[in-house]
Structures are given as C-alpha cells and as structure tokens.
Amino acid sequence: MTVNITKKMLLGACSLVAVSAVAHSEETAADAYVDDAGVEEIVVSAEKTTFANNATDSIMKDQEPDAASVLSVIDNLPGIFVSEGGTFGSDDWSTTLSIRGFTVSLSEQQVGMTIDGLPNGNSNYGGGAKANRYIDSENLARAVVSQGTADIASPSHEALGGTIDFVTSNPFEEQRFWASLSVGENNAQRYFFRYDTGEIASGTRAYLSYSNTTNDAWIGDAGGTTRDHFAAKIVSEQDEWTFTGRLSWDDTHENNYQRISLAQFEEDPDWDRLTDTITGIPYVDQVYRPGWGTLRENWFAYVKAEYEGDSFDFTVAPYYHKNEGRGDWIPPYLVAVTGGDEQSNGTIFGGSAAGSYTYTDSNGTPLAPIEGCTATLTFPYGGGAPANNPACYQTGAIPVGSYRHTHYAKTRIGATADAAYRIGEMNTLRAGIWWERSDRDESRDWHKVIDSMVGIEFDETAYWRQYDRNFITDTFMAYAEDTFEIGDLTLRGGVKKFFVDLERNDNFGNEATQSLESNSDILLSAGAIYNLTDNLEVFAGFSQNFAAIKDGIIEGQASATNPNIPDLEGETADNYDIGFRFSNDWLRATLTGYYIKFNNRITFVSEGDPIGGIDYLEEGEGTYLNVGGIKSKGVEASISADFADYWNIYSSLTINSSEYTETTAEVIEGNKVALAPEFQLVGTLSYFKDGVRAGVSAKHVGERYGDFANTQEMPSFTLVDAWVGYTVDENVIPGIQTIDVSLNVTNLTNKNYLGGGTPGSYFIGADRQVTANLTLKF
Structure with a gap:
C-alpha cells in the first residue's frame, strides 16, 4: 500500500474548502454556558496555545445518542480515530483509540486521559479506567484533545501521543x-x-x-x-x-x-x-x-x-x-496443580500446572482418549487435539472445564x-x-x-x-x-x-x-x-x-x-x-x-x-x-x-x-x-x-x-x-x-x-x- 501524500493533501484541501463547521467563539478555549432558556450550550474553539489542540462542540454531542460513550464524541476531531466494538461503547475489551500513530488498546497505552484535569489512572484493560467509566454523556461539557505537544501540567505518565481532557x-x-x-x-x-x-x-x-x-x-x-x-x-x-x-x-x-x-x-x-x-x-x-x-x-x-x-x-x-x-x-x-499450599477449603495457593485434563469418569478420575483415536474438532482456533473431542472417549465420559x-x-x-x-x-x-x-x-x-x-x-x-x-x-x-x-x-x-x-x-x-x-x-x-x-x-x-x-x-x-x-x-x-x-x-x-x-x-x-x-x-x-x-x-x-x-x-x-x-x-x-x-x-x-x-x-x-x-x-x-x-x-x-x-x-x-x-x-x-x-x- 503506497500513500501518495501530495495527492491526498490536495484532495483533503479541496474537501475542506467545500465543507466547514460552526464555531461559536472568537476567543480562546471551549466553554459551556447557560442561555436564557436554561439550556446548556457547548461553545468550542481551539485554545490559544503554542501546540495543536481541538475541542468537541454541541454538534458532535448531538451526533451521538445520549447512551453513547463519551469517547465516541471526539472521533470527528482531526488526528483522532476511535473504535468501539460494542453498542454505545459497551465493551472496554474491544475499545481502541489512535492519535498520530500512538494508541490505546489491549497492548498499548500511549495517550493520556484526564478527568477535569486529573489523572484517570491509566487506560489499560487490567486495572485501568478510560473516561467512559467516569462520565455520562449528559454530564460532559466538552473534551479537549492536545495532540502530541500537550500542556506541561498534564498529570499523566503515558501521554506519549498527547492528552485528552x-x-x-x-x-x-x-x-x-x-x-x-x-x-x-x-x-x-x-x-x-x-x-x-x-x-x-x-x-x-x-x-x-x-x-x-x-x-x-x-x-x-x-x-x-x-x-x-x-x-x-x-x-x-x-x-x-x-x-x-x-x-x-x-x-x-x-x-x-x-x-x-x-x-x-x-x-x-x-x-x-x-x-x-x-x-x-x-x-x-x-x-x-x-x-x-x-x-x-x-x-x-x-x-x-x-x-x-x-x-x-x-x-x-x-x-x-x-x-x-x-x-x-x-x-x-481442569488444571492438574503441583506444589503450592492447600488451604482448609481445598484451594491450592501457588504451585504450577503439571498438566491438564478434559474428561473424567463418574468418580472424577481423569481419562485419556481412546488409544489410536485421531478425530479432532475443527472449531474454534483451527481445532483441538483428540483429547478435546468427545468422540475419542468411551460412552459415559464426563467433560470438565474451568x-x-x-x-x-x-x-x-x-x-x-x-x-x-x-x-x-x-x-x-x-x-x-x-x-x-x-x-x-x-x-x-x-x-x-x-x-x-x-x-x-x-x-x-x-x-x-x-x-x-x-x-x-x-x-x-x-x-x-x-x-x-x-x-x-x-x-x-x-x-x-x-x-x-x-x-x-x-x-x-x-x-x-x-x-x-x-x-x-x-x-x-x-x-x-x-x-x-x-x-x-x-x-x-x-x-x-x-x-x-x-x-x-x-x-x-x-x-x-x-x-x-x-x-x-x-x-x-x-x-x-x-x-x-x-x-x-x-x-x-x-x-x-x-x-x-x-x-x-x-x-x-x-x-x-x-x-x-x-x-x-x-x-x-x-x-x-x-x-x-x-x-x-x-x-x-x-x-x-x-x-x-x-x-x-x-x-x-x-x-x-x-x-x-x-x-x-x-x-x-x-x-x-x-x-x-x-x-x-x-x-x-x-x-x-x-x-x-x-x-x-x-x-x-x-x-x-x-x-x-x-x-x-x-x-x-x-x-x-x-x-x-x-x-x-x-x-x-x-x-x-x-x-x-x-x-x-x-x-x-x-x-x-x-x-x-x-x-x-x-x-x-x-x-x-x-x-x-x-x-x-x-
């Protein structure tokens, strides 16, 4: 795949001439105010900073359902790619975000997130929490994305690719x-x-x-x-x-x-x-x-x-x-555990896996597959060994799992x-x-x-x-x-x-x-x-x-x-x-x-x-x-x-x-x-x-x-x-x-x-x- 940067820049420039968006402020920063009817309006513009930054506006919020994740609101800003596998961003496991080649995913955490300027505590799956864990969309005033060169005060130690506040x-x-x-x-x-x-x-x-x-x-x-x-x-x-x-x-x-x-x-x-x-x-x-x-x-x-x-x-x-x-x-x-300390309730603490077994007899004794059986399953992951296939066991074998x-x-x-x-x-x-x-x-x-x-x-x-x-x-x-x-x-x-x-x-x-x-x-x-x-x-x-x-x-x-x-x-x-x-x-x-x-x-x-x-x-x-x-x-x-x-x-x-x-x-x-x-x-x-x-x-x-x-x-x-x-x-x-x-x-x-x-x-x-x-x- 070859990217013709010049061609795409010309295409993008022509598109940008043809399309544009509302801006409600001539000054710096994005703010929220309440009009005479008491309706909150989000006023947006890039802040007057020495680095690139963009903020969401009310139209970006209107585009998403009220039930949507707050992460989805930033997806139209330049430099941002957000993908959420679940309806309304309802699965953290499948949520990924990319800014300028830096990612937040199951394997990488390279973009900082803050809530009202305070650190979210990392965005990884194992013990982290992205912004959708802290905010409902109705309670979001705006999201400000500092791509790359972020504010010096940003409290995050994973903000290689910038910060989203x-x-x-x-x-x-x-x-x-x-x-x-x-x-x-x-x-x-x-x-x-x-x-x-x-x-x-x-x-x-x-x-x-x-x-x-x-x-x-x-x-x-x-x-x-x-x-x-x-x-x-x-x-x-x-x-x-x-x-x-x-x-x-x-x-x-x-x-x-x-x-x-x-x-x-x-x-x-x-x-x-x-x-x-x-x-x-x-x-x-x-x-x-x-x-x-x-x-x-x-x-x-x-x-x-x-x-x-x-x-x-x-x-x-x-x-x-x-x-x-x-x-x-x-x-x-089931795992056959060796070593470790067995507790009074039967739980083994520590130790290591000496092997595993997939079928037992009625007494719970592990069974081996019938000798010479080569039948295998084809789903999932390309199929398993004969030990996973019930066809390789005598009638009455009991499947087990964890x-x-x-x-x-x-x-x-x-x-x-x-x-x-x-x-x-x-x-x-x-x-x-x-x-x-x-x-x-x-x-x-x-x-x-x-x-x-x-x-x-x-x-x-x-x-x-x-x-x-x-x-x-x-x-x-x-x-x-x-x-x-x-x-x-x-x-x-x-x-x-x-x-x-x-x-x-x-x-x-x-x-x-x-x-x-x-x-x-x-x-x-x-x-x-x-x-x-x-x-x-x-x-x-x-x-x-x-x-x-x-x-x-x-x-x-x-x-x-x-x-x-x-x-x-x-x-x-x-x-x-x-x-x-x-x-x-x-x-x-x-x-x-x-x-x-x-x-x-x-x-x-x-x-x-x-x-x-x-x-x-x-x-x-x-x-x-x-x-x-x-x-x-x-x-x-x-x-x-x-x-x-x-x-x-x-x-x-x-x-x-x-x-x-x-x-x-x-x-x-x-x-x-x-x-x-x-x-x-x-x-x-x-x-x-x-x-x-x-x-x-x-x-x-x-x-x-x-x-x-x-x-x-x-x-x-x-x-x-x-x-x-x-x-x-x-x-x-x-x-x-x-x-x-x-x-x-x-x-x-x-x-x-x-x-x-x-x-x-x-x-x-x-x-x-x-x-x-x-x-x-x-």
Whole structure:
C-alpha cells in the first residue's frame, strides 16, 4: 500500500474548502454556558496555545445518542480515530483509540486521559479506567484533545501521543430535574436522571445524577452489558475562590467481543467467532460469549480549590480512585496443580500446572482418549487435539472445564497543585506538582464448572489460586514554565521531570520483592504564538513527552528462569507542531503540521531476536529492552462555518505517516505502524432553528496495515451517522419546562468494517444502531 501524500493533501484541501463547521467563539478555549432558556450550550474553539489542540462542540454531542460513550464524541476531531466494538461503547475489551500513530488498546497505552484535569489512572484493560467509566454523556461539557505537544501540567505518565481532557459540566444555577429514556436495537435501554439543586447557599449549587444502561450483544443472540452510574458535583464561588467537589461511581458487567483475522473477516464480516449456545463440548464452549466477561467498579472523587487574584492564581486538587474488577474466561480443561499450599477449603495457593485434563469418569478420575483415536474438532482456533473431542472417549465420559477469574483492584490517592504569578502585563511564571501513590493488586483463580454439559455455572470455591501480586507505584512530577508576551508575539518555555518508583510484591511470599526506578530526564517544552492579524495566528511548539515503565515489566521478569529486572529507561517522544489558526464571527480554520520521534520503546525480546543485526541473548532467555522506536509526521486540518443563519458545516482532515525506526522481534524498520490510519476525512452538515436540530456526518478512514510485517491491508471504509431532534421549551404540559425527542442512527448504511485491535487481529466495528430518546425537564 503506497500513500501518495501530495495527492491526498490536495484532495483533503479541496474537501475542506467545500465543507466547514460552526464555531461559536472568537476567543480562546471551549466553554459551556447557560442561555436564557436554561439550556446548556457547548461553545468550542481551539485554545490559544503554542501546540495543536481541538475541542468537541454541541454538534458532535448531538451526533451521538445520549447512551453513547463519551469517547465516541471526539472521533470527528482531526488526528483522532476511535473504535468501539460494542453498542454505545459497551465493551472496554474491544475499545481502541489512535492519535498520530500512538494508541490505546489491549497492548498499548500511549495517550493520556484526564478527568477535569486529573489523572484517570491509566487506560489499560487490567486495572485501568478510560473516561467512559467516569462520565455520562449528559454530564460532559466538552473534551479537549492536545495532540502530541500537550500542556506541561498534564498529570499523566503515558501521554506519549498527547492528552485528552474530559471536562464535566457544572451544576445549573436554577433548580431542575431531568428524566430521560433511550431505547434502541439489540434491546438497548437506558434511564438517566439528574437533579440540579439551584443555589443552595450563596454562590453554591450542586447536582446528582444516575443512569442505568442495558443492551444485548449486537453479534449473535447471547451476552450483553449492564451498567449503573452515579455522579454528584458541587461548585461554590466565593469572591476570589472557587471550590469544586465531584464524586462518580460506575458498576459495569460487559460481555466481550473477540478479535478475528483479516481472512475471517473476509469470510464472514458479521461474526467474531464467539458462540451463542452451550454445546456440552468444553473446547467449543470456550468461545461462548457469556463466559467472556469484564466486570468493573470504579469510585472517583476529588475536591478542588481555585484562587484567582490580581497577579497570583493557585489551584490545589486532591483526589481518590478505587477500582475493582474481574476478567472472565472458560478454559476447556481442569488444571492438574503441583506444589503450592492447600488451604482448609481445598484451594491450592501457588504451585504450577503439571498438566491438564478434559474428561473424567463418574468418580472424577481423569481419562485419556481412546488409544489410536485421531478425530479432532475443527472449531474454534483451527481445532483441538483428540483429547478435546468427545468422540475419542468411551460412552459415559464426563467433560470438565474451568471458569477462570483474573481479579484486578487498585487504589489511588494523589493531588495536583498549580500556581501562576503575573509579573506586570507581559510575563507569567507558572509552576506545579503532581503526586500519586497507586496500590494495585492482581490475582488469578480457577473455578470448576459445575456441569460442562449444561452451562458455565461454577463452584464459588476456587480449586487453584494461581498467583497473587501487588504493585506499588509512587509518582512525583514537578514542572515550571515562563510565558512572555511582546506585542503580538507570545513565547513559552518550560521544564518538567518525573520521579516514578515501582515495587512488586508476591502476596504468596514465594518470590523476592522487585523494585524499579523510572525517573525521566529533565523534559523540555517551548513554543510561540504570533498574531499576524486580529483573526489569524501562527503557532509552533516543541515538547518532550514521557511514559513511565509499566508494572507489567516487573510482572513479566520476576520468574525463576529470569529473576533480574532489566536496566530500562522510560519511553520518550519528541513532538514538534507548527500551524495556523483563523477565526472570525462565522469562520474558523486550523492547519497543523507535526513531526514526532518516539524513542526508547520498550519491547520484549526473545532468544533469537536480532537487535541491530546481533543475536546476543543466551538460549532460553528473554528480556525487555529499550530497542524500539516510531517516527510520525503529518498534517491535520479543520474548517468550520456558520452560513445561511441556521446551517453549519464541519470538516476535518488527517494525513499521517507513522513508521518503525528499528528492527526487533516482529517489527521491521521502515514498516508502517500497525493499525495507524494514514488518511481520514470528516464532513458534517447540521441544521438548528426554533428547537429543531438535524444533521448528517460522514467519516472516511483509508487503508491501514494491520500487522507488523505490513502484509495485511485492512480495507478502507466510510461511516455515515444521521440525527434529528426537537425541543419544546414553552411549558406545553403543566409542570414540564422542556420536552426533547431525538432519533440517532449510527452507521446509517450498515457498513461492514474492521475497527481497532492488536497487530494481526482485529475487532469488527458495530453495525447500524438506531436509538430514540425522550427527555423531560421539570
């Protein structure tokens, strides 16, 4: 696949001339305000910064159903690719996100996420939590994406490719009660309630909200999602001080979607190879969808005190996060455990697998297949051995299986503090810190399926607790920045440094404590903005981004065969942005060029993998090394306009080229980065007048390589969304202030496509979803 960058730039430029989007602000930043009717409107524009950034607007929210994940709202911004395999983003396992060749997926966490400027606690599947775990779409004010060169104060140590800040809405100034109902395909149903107190004390207001969401899996006839979410927020404005407190709780049980190969997609693009019924054959039933589960509960709370004086500003924000959860799977065998400590309830702690068995006699004694039987199953995964096939056993043999639980738990406590001092009218000094202590547990236990012939119900008492580990991560970040204004020119320069200490403990006490230091060098950032005219500015920025070493590095290295922790450095990325921003009363446009060099990529290298052409590992060895790298370059653009009073047009363009810079393991120098889109084009046409809103939006994603070897080309696709809604604010029914009805159709043409995944295996994108919503405000 060869990308003609010049041709695509010309195509994109022509498209951008033809399409644009509404912009409601001529100044900086995206804000939310309440109009005279009490309806919250999201006002959006790129912030006046020395780096590329974009923010969502109300039209992007209208495009998505109220029940949708907040991650879906950012998908039309330049540089962004979001793929969610489940209806309304209802499966964290299949959710992926890409920015400029950096990804958040099952295998990578390279983009930072913050909630009201506070860290989300990483985005990985095993103990992480993306923004959709913290926010309902109705409570989202906006999402601000800083692609590449992010704000120096951003509290994340995985933000190699930038940061996404999800900003929650503030309470209304007047008392109000909301109630809304959403219904859709696949038995989707969602209730949402919110109560705004109005002013309960001088300058003080609050809200409480709750939602319940259920939906079936859109593939097949089994499995689905249930989600309960609660949020509360209070804001008090007292002279120069603003005090904010927020609490969210999210409890979710999701059945997963599975990755498939490109050949499987071409064979049947509507099936992810998980099944809907129990066959009584454990090898086949290991892909029974209800046995693939993600269970997560998240509590997140913070308080924030902000002071704004004549020349001095100060903010401090302590926070607390508790995450508990489980990942489920149904292995088609029971494990024969050797060693370990047997507890009084029969559970074996520790030890190792001496083998496994798949069928027993009536007394529970493991059986071997009939000698000479060669019959094998053909599904799934290409089929199993004769030991998995009931045809290779005498009549009366009993199939057995396990229900495997991987338990995740994490508690984070931390705080951020930021201060800014203005020296005269031209110079502002800013400094701040971020401190956090994360205490994460991960364990795995195996339960016997009670009767594999009839279902997946399991014995509550585990027969084996395979491992139990604890990880402590202490993070301290400090930064300082100086901003200087000389007429139309603004200059910015700053430094930042991370101190990250990681410790691993074996809760069984069988392995020594492992520790690893992951401090950064001093990280530099710089930038400039120059106002060419009142409406046009040019900006340029540079930053060194940093990702600390993850605790999985220690987990993988602490073993009897290789107990030593490697001498590693954290991953870094040098980001360069240069671009233009234009805005007036009706038109906005942005154009950004960027170059990113990702260094010190941590890669697991096995024996036989050549590093720099040299194979130097001893037989049987494997280790993590700083041997990887990526370089990305490209162009991002957006244009927006109000026209004909009630019409808005929006378009964004992304042209990206990301390549690996070193050869190691499966990665080949010069190959394109797997799963990174190279060409994206968005066009949106919307209408709003007298309470009626409607729109249609299309996004085209070009071909991508899906694997490291660049042998699998994932086909391009175009998705179309449409929506229509009507709001009545005239008290047509006594006691009801507002009635709103809407209909959203995502993937209008029911396009079959592959979304995200991991290199070589991909998730099917969700099919057409039609959702109706009714909202009443009292």
